[in-house]
Amino acid sequence: MGKQILLLPGDGIGPEIVAEAKKVLDVVNDQFQLGLSFEEDLMGGCSIDKHGVPLADEALEKARQSDAILLGAVGGPKWDKLDRAIRPEKGLLKIRSSLELYANLRPAMLYPQLVEASSLKPEVVSGLDILIVRELTGGIYFGEPRGIRTLENGEREGFNTYKYSESEIERIGRTAFEMARKRNKKVCSVDKANVLEATMLWREVMDRLAPEYPDVELSHMYVDNAAMQLVREPKQFDVIVTGNMFGDILSDAAAMLTGSIGMLPSASLDKNGCGMYEPCHGSAPDIAGQGIANPLATILSAAMMLRYSLSMTDAADAIEAAVGKVLDQGLRTADIVTEGSRKVSTAEMGDAVVAAL
Amino acid sequence: MGKQILLLPGDGIGPEIVAEAKKVLDVVNDQFQLGLSFEEDLMGGCSIDKHGVPLADEALEKARQSDAILLGAVGGPKWDKLDRAIRPEKGLLKIRSSLELYANLRPAMLYPQLVEASSLKPEVVSGLDILIVRELTGGIYFGEPRGIRTLENGEREGFNTYKYSESEIERIGRTAFEMARKRNKKVCSVDKANVLEATMLWREVMDRLAPEYPDVELSHMYVDNAAMQLVREPKQFDVIVTGNMFGDILSDAAAMLTGSIGMLPSASLDKNGCGMYEPCHGSAPDIAGQGIANPLATILSAAMMLRYSLSMTDAADAIEAAVGKVLDQGLRTADIVTEGSRKVSTAEMGDAVVAAL
Ligand SMILES: CC(C)[C@H](C(=O)O)[C@@H](O)C(=O)O
Numbered sequence: 001m002g003k004q005i006l007l008l009p010g011d012g013i014g015p016e017i018v019a020e021a022k023k024v025l026d027v028v029n030d031q032f033q034l035g036l037s038f039e040e041d042l043m044g045g046c047s048i049d050k051h052g053v054p055l056a057d058e059a060l061e062k063a064r065q066s067d068a069i070l071l072g073a074v075g076g077p078k079w080d081k082l083d084r085a086i087r088p089e090k091g092l093l094k095i096r097s098s099l100e101l102y103a104n105l106r107p108a109m110l111y112p113q114l115v116e117a118s119s120l121k122p123e124v125v126s127g128l129d130i131l132i133v134r135e136l137t138g139g140i141y142f143g144e145p146r147g148i149r150t151l152e153n154g155e156r157e158g159f160n161t162y163k164y165s166e167s168e169i170e171r172i173g174r175t176a177f178e179m180a181r182k183r184n185k186k187v188c189s190v191d192k193a194n195v196l197e198a199t200m201l202w203r204e205v206m207d208r209l210a211p212e213y214p215d216v217e218l219s220h221m222y223v224d225n226a227a228m229q230l231v232r233e234p235k236q237f238d239v240i241v242t243g244n245m246f247g248d249i250l251s252d253a254a255a256m257l258t259g260s261i262g263m264l265p266s267a268s269l270d271k272n273g274c275g276m277y278e279p280c281h282g283s284a285p286d287i288a289g290q291g292i293a294n295p296l297a298t299i300l301s302a303a304m305m306l307r308y309s310l311s312m313t314d315a316a317d318a319i320e321a322a323v324g325k326v327l328d329q330g331l332r333t334a335d336i337v338t339e340g341s342r343k344v345s346t347a348e349m350g351d352a353v354v355a356a357l
Numbered sequence: 358m359g360k361q362i363l364l365l366p367g368d369g370i371g372p373e374i375v376a377e378a379k380k381v382l383d384v385v386n387d388q389f390q391l392g393l394s395f396e397e398d399l400m401g402g403c404s405i406d407k408h409g410v411p412l413a414d415e416a417l418e419k420a421r422q423s424d425a426i427l428l429g430a431v432g433g434p435k436w437d438k439l440d441r442a443i444r445p446e447k448g449l450l451k452i453r454s455s456l457e458l459y460a461n462l463r464p465a466m467l468y469p470q471l472v473e474a475s476s477l478k479p480e481v482v483s484g485l486d487i488l489i490v491r492e493l494t495g496g497i498y499f500g501e502p503r504g505i506r507t508l509e510n511g512e513r514e515g516f517n518t519y520k521y522s523e524s525e526i527e528r529i530g531r532t533a534f535e536m537a538r539k540r541n542k543k544v545c546s547v548d549k550a551n552v553l554e555a556t557m558l559w560r561e562v563m564d565r566l567a568p569e570y571p572d573v574e575l576s577h578m579y580v581d582n583a584a585m586q587l588v589r590e591p592k593q594f595d596v597i598v599t600g601n602m603f604g605d606i607l608s609d610a611a612a613m614l615t616g617s618i619g620m621l622p623s624a625s626l627d628k629n630g631c632g633m634y635e636p637c638h639g640s641a642p643d644i645a646g647q648g649i650a651n652p653l654a655t656i657l658s659a660a661m662m663l664r665y666s667l668s669m670t671d672a673a674d675a676i677e678a679a680v681g682k683v684l685d686q687g688l689r690t691a692d693i694v695t696e697g698s699r700k701v702s703t704a705e706m707g708d709a710v711v712a713a714l
């Protein structure tokens with residue numbers, strides 16, 4: 001009953017940070033006798049370079065066979081001029097969609113040791129702990145028809161379709177309610193129901209689900225107000241649930257509230273809890289290869305993977321505690337360094353987590 | 358050659374704040390012999406109550422005949438349960454669209470006197486002065502087809518269409534470049550060109566316009582990153598140009614960075630510079646009728662109206678200077694009050710601006 005993990009290091013700083021997470025996983029694998037085995041494959045720009053496509057069928061098949069996937073990050077300027085169909089991001093969208101990883105969990109929490117790193121006042125963000133539940137396989141990201149066409153008057157028009165069906169809304173709604181149950185029992189559903197029909201249905205379905213979760217308080221907020229409230233008083237939120245596009249925007253804003261996006265993991269789950277885990281940050285091509293990236297978001301993503309997809313709670317707890325310890329020791333990569341702390345490299349940070357285990 | 362102003366006080370705190378702006382306009386009208394005359398009509402919930410529709414044809418016709426429009430705010434819980442077609446917001450969308458007010462200018466600037474009110478650290482926001490140029494008559498707000506339909510499997514689906522034509526993009530792009538010329542000569546165009554075709558065309562058109570404005574520096578940013586950068590380092594921006602939906606979200610986030618959304622005016626202009634002016638904040642039904650709302654955003658919207666649509670620069674300057682003076686005097690409405698300042702009512706604030714003129 002060994003578990004199979006697929007590593008997809010990807011582009012930019014991806015390989016560096018996944019290497020550190022692998023170090024950490026190797027240690028807990030021994031310590032807790034988890035029986036994990038690892039495979040590795042290409043996704044993103046590196047796959048375009050080798051196979052001409054951002055995600056080869058073979059890699060997708062391996063992903064399907066795995067119990068969980070750990071991803072670094074994809075993309076970079078090198079591939080920015082390519083035709084849209086074979087851009088690195090397409091690999092990410094394809095794996096999300098093919099494996100039906102519809103539930104994207106993006107926690108935004110502030111480590112007490114890092115409250116200084118935030119651009120917000122300490123009293124506004126200290127103790128911040130929100131979970132954004134983003135729908136990941138529908139909405140305008142995947143809606144058809146889409147494209148660029150020529151109008152009768154000769155000019156071109158770009159168009160996309162934003163759509164959600166009741167069942168798509170219901171399943172992500174349930175994820176949010178269930179997550180809230182394990183937390184502070186509040187769900188805020190974000191939409192633009194005063195303008196968009198697709199989100200009117202969204203609101204209706206959320207309201208319909210609510211009585212099934214009487215212990216959870218449901219509220220609704222328009223997306224423009226939500227963007228404002230995240231800046232004004234982020235601690236009012238517990239779980240935020242929203243569609244793919246709004247979730248993309250709000251989760252990045254929420255992550256940045258903590259000032260240390262290099263610390264934030266994420267999970268993308270299917271209906272059985274199988275999933276892909278990745279840091280919230282991107283591939284940071286500008287600092288790739290320099291050994292200065294922060295591996296902690298990826299290490300914490302590995303912990304999330306053990307917890308959510310593999311039910312290896314003890315090992316997950318141990319990794320999270322070890323990360324807390326290295327922060328207490330004052331170790332910081334360049335992105336979160338402050339006066340009085342000690343600046344370390346990517347590998348030194350990984351080694352410190354290993355030592356703390 | 359008198360100029361005709363249409364006042365649309367609207368709902369909630371709308372009538373209270375427009376009344377103060379009217380006081381101020383009356384004074385400069387005399388002082389500078391502007392020859393302004395005023396009419397008033399209904400839009401939003403108040404119009405639904407009287408005429409059954411959020412904007413009657415007669416009011417729209419008056420708006421067409423006017424040289425400029427000053428709006429308070431529309432909407433409130435009283436009308437939230439109505440059918441979508443006659444909700445207060447529809448009046449706003451109809452006037453924007455019928456008068457082709459495609460260029461929405463939303464400045465987010467921090468008054469030095471109010472730096473405390475921001476939830477961000479003073480060094481991150483002090484001196485902040487960004488202009489968001491939001492496309493206001495296209496995109497997903499108006500795209501067809503739209504609605505809620507029943508699928509073959511019996512469940513319902515909500516859908517909207519996001520689209521932009523080259524000419525729509527070009528005209529708002531030109532507005533942004535021209536605004537940047539009068540400011541710090543930087544335009545950041547925000548899109549999601551790595552996923553949405555509609556915004557790929559957006560990016561292409563912006564790039565095509567750029568050589569016509571060699572004195573302005575154009576950059577591109579994905580919307581998720583823009584939401585992050587607004588939180589992280591907002592002063593990196595000068596002019597941000599984006600579509601209707603992204604502009605709705607980002608302009609509210611940007612406004613909230615200042616901590617005093619009760620201070621921020623906005624303009625919605627057509628191709629001749631005729632336009633509608635309104636505060637960035639909403640109708641705040643929770644505090645309506647209490648005489649505590651902040652009228653300064655509406656007073657500053659009136660100043661913007663004199664400047665942009667009526668070329669009455671001296672009067673606009675005078676109003677803006679008067680607002681600065683009352684802030685220097687330490688007068689604050691409830692939303693921006695801090696220790697050591699004097700709390701005043703809506704009417705007292707209006708009177709103070711009049712006195713400072
Ligand atoms: C790379 C891009 C396609 C992706 C998205 O928009 O979903 C990223 O921004 C994310 O949030 O994971």
Ligand SMILES: CC(C)[C@H](C(=O)O)[C@@H](O)C(=O)O
Nearest residue numbers: 194195224432446449450605
């Ligand atoms: C009331 C609503 C329709 C409107 C919009 O979304 O445009 C408002 O949020 C705004 O930004 O002016």
